Amino acid sequence: MKIGVITYPGTLDDRDAQRAIRLAGGTPVPLWHADEDLKKVDAVVLPGGFSYGDYLRCGAIAAKAPATKEVIRLAGQGLPVLGICNGFQVLVESHLLPGGLIRNEHQHFICRDQRLKVENNQTSWTNLFEVGDEITIPLKNGEGGYIANPDTLKMLEAENRVVFRYLDVNPNGSMNDIAGLTNERGNVVGLMPHPEHAVEAGFGPDTDLAMRSGTDGLKFFQSVLKALVKS
Numbered sequence: 073m074k075i076g077v078i079t080y081p082g083t084l085d086d087r088d089a090q091r092a093i094r095l096a097g098g099t100p101v102p103l104w105h106a107d108e109d110l111k112k113v114d115a116v117v118l119p120g121g122f123s124y125g126d127y128l129r130c131g132a133i134a135a136k137a138p139a140t141k142e143v144i145r146l147a148g149q150g151l152p153v154l155g156i157c158n159g160f161q162v163l164v165e166s167h168l169l170p171g172g173l174i175r176n177e178h179q180h181f182i183c184r185d186q187r188l189k190v191e192n193n194q195t196s197w198t199n200l201f202e203v204g205d206e207i208t209i210p211l212k213n214g215e216g217g218y219i220a221n222p223d224t225l226k227m228l229e230a231e232n233r234v235v236f237r238y239l240d241v242n243p244n245g246s247m248n249d250i251a252g253l254t255n256e257r258g259n260v261v262g263l264m265p266h267p268e269h270a271v272e273a274g275f276g277p278d279t280d281l282a283m284r285s286g287t288d289g290l291k292f293f294q295s296v297l298k299a300l301v302k303s
């Protein structure tokens with residue numbers, strides 16, 4: 073299965089995403105922001121980083137890139153899309169996911185291992201989790217505060233579209249502790265933490281061994297491969 077990874081000017085985590093895909097058993101396909109076709113990939117990852125230097129708002133310029141336009145078109149046909157951190161910001165700026173992401177409440181950049189609760193395992197990227205699973209995934213961003221108007225929040229909760237919630241601490245002031253979301257169909261998922269940094273045991277920023285990110289992130293990439301085999 074071919075999984076595209078889009079590189080924008082300023083993207084940081086494209087190679088880690090490619091590595092995660094390879095470790096899960098897929099074939100990563102590097103894509104460039106100016107590409108007008110996505111080389112017939114079976115799924116696509118929008119990785120983390122600082123696309124276009126985070127000018128205007130994080131993800132705002134990337135949302136207008138030729139490759140993103142194609143992502144928007146193909147997502148409408150069911151292409152599995154995962155937006156990680158800056159990729160989540162791009163998905164929100166593209167209106168593939170609702171709401172907005174603003175500066176962390178405390179105004180600081182965060183870099184930590186973050187506990188998350190899995191709330192929805194009916195998406196292309198989470199089908200190997202159980203609802204209620206508690207996982208640890210690294211988080212590193214400056215603009216991760218999720219906001220939405222009351223009606224949107226109500227709709228997201230009623231339709232079970234919150235996929236991940238922050239556990240133990242809410243690190244950035246996100247409404248309803250929201251760490252990740254899906255679209256109605258479940259093929260598009262965006263989250264602030266970085267699953268591609270939790271695919272091999274024994275690394276992560278925390279010095280407490282028990283807290284170190286393990287391989288919880290690998291399941292995202294294995295899930296999409298399973299979803300693709302089924303479809």
Ligand SMILES: NC(=O)CC[C@H](N)C(=O)O
Pocket residue numbers: 119120121122123126130156157158159212213214215216
């Ligand atoms: N790790 C990232 O993708 C960072 C996203 C974005 N540049 C921010 O600081 O919020």
